[in-house]
Amino acid sequence: MPRFAANLSLLYPDLSFPQRIAAAAADGFDGVECQFPYDWPAAELAARATESGLPWVLINTPAGDWQHGERGLAALPGREAEFRRGVDTALAYAHTLGCRRLHVLAGLQPPGVDRSRCLATYADNLAWAARQAADAQATLLIEPLNARDVPGYLLRTQAEAHRWVQTLGIPQLKVQMDLYHCQISEGDLTRRLQHDLPTGRVGHLQIAGVPDRHEPDDGELNAPYLFTLIDTLAATAGQASPWIGAEYLPRRGTEPGGTSAGLGWLRAAREALASRPVL
Ligand SMILES: O=C(O)C(=O)[C@@H](O)CO
Numbered sequence: 001m002p003r004f005a006a007n008l009s010l011l012y013p014d015l016s017f018p019q020r021i022a023a024a025a026a027d028g029f030d031g032v033e034c035q036f037p038y039d040w041p042a043a044e045l046a047a048r049a050t051e052s053g054l055p056w057v058l059i060n061t062p063a064g065d066w067q068h069g070e071r072g073l074a075a076l077p078g079r080e081a082e083f084r085r086g087v088d089t090a091l092a093y094a095h096t097l098g099c100r101r102l103h104v105l106a107g108l109q110p111p112g113v114d115r116s117r118c119l120a121t122y123a124d125n126l127a128w129a130a131r132q133a134a135d136a137q138a139t140l141l142i143e144p145l146n147a148r149d150v151p152g153y154l155l156r157t158q159a160e161a162h163r164w165v166q167t168l169g170i171p172q173l174k175v176q177m178d179l180y181h182c183q184i185s186e187g188d189l190t191r192r193l194q195h196d197l198p199t200g201r202v203g204h205l206q207i208a209g210v211p212d213r214h215e216p217d218d219g220e221l222n223a224p225y226l227f228t229l230i231d232t233l234a235a236t237a238g239q240a241s242p243w244i245g246a247e248y249l250p251r252r253g254t255e256p257g258g259t260s261a262g263l264g265w266l267r268a269a270r271e272a273l274a275s276r277p278v279l
């Protein structure tokens with residue numbers, strides 16, 4: 001059965017970041033993930049998760065100057081030293097948090113720089129970072145992002161991401177398949193999941209409603225159907241229960257209790273999964 005992680009960078013915006021961990025536990029999530037934990041001491045985040053009984057499932061490596069629009073460093077020529085320092089920082093956090101998945105963002109193609117130069121940098125940096133992750137018994141993830149939200153991002157499709165994983169051939173490098181981005185960029189989610197999940201190259205999944213990135217309970221995605229499909233594909237392939245990160249902007253925004261009030265989709269998912277035939 002899939003396990004659900006609350007993405008604490010987006011959920012529970014009415015609470016302080018460390019308080020969000022206990023809120024996710026109270027709401028029945030199985031784990032927590034976030035984009036950037038680096039404004040808080042790792043030891044505090046680890047202690048809060050232990051108190052709440054939830055594992056840390058995923059963090060991103062530092063992604064450059066986020067406030068000024070940067071979206072990762074892995075494919076940016078000339079930023080290699082900063083990228084590698086960021087990976088070291090992320091690995092230190094991951095060690096303290098007991099977290100085994102690190103998402104590394106590629107970045108936006110800089111004006112005047114050839115795409116081929118960016119991709120050569122990406123190849124070198126990913127290979128280096130995946131080896132560091134392997135030494136730390138962690139998995140490095142790459143995630144295609146849609147062009148509406150992140151114009152100019154250097155990794156766009158699932159097929160491209162899978163090609164990187166196959167080309168670099170490092171078992172600790174995998175794809176983070178965010179169904180929200182995939183639906184916007186490519187659609188055809190059933191066939192993509194049927195094609196990609198059995199390969200074993202998908203190391204993490206995420207979801208949000210499409211088109212507005214709110215709760216996955218209306219709009220284009222049929223979440224209970226997708227969760228059941230994922231569950232069936234993973235079980236058939238003999239894989240461990242996949243993690244699915246709930247990475248969305250709660251419809252009720254910062255209204256107190258707004259995230260919890262929007263979790264009908266999680267209860268519906270558990271019911272749909274519990275009632276599916278055992279394989
Ligand atoms: O935007 C997403 O989707 C993510 O998973 C982030 O971690 C990266 O922008």
Ligand SMILES: [Mg+2]
Nearest residue numbers: 143178206247
């Ligand atoms: Mg995502």
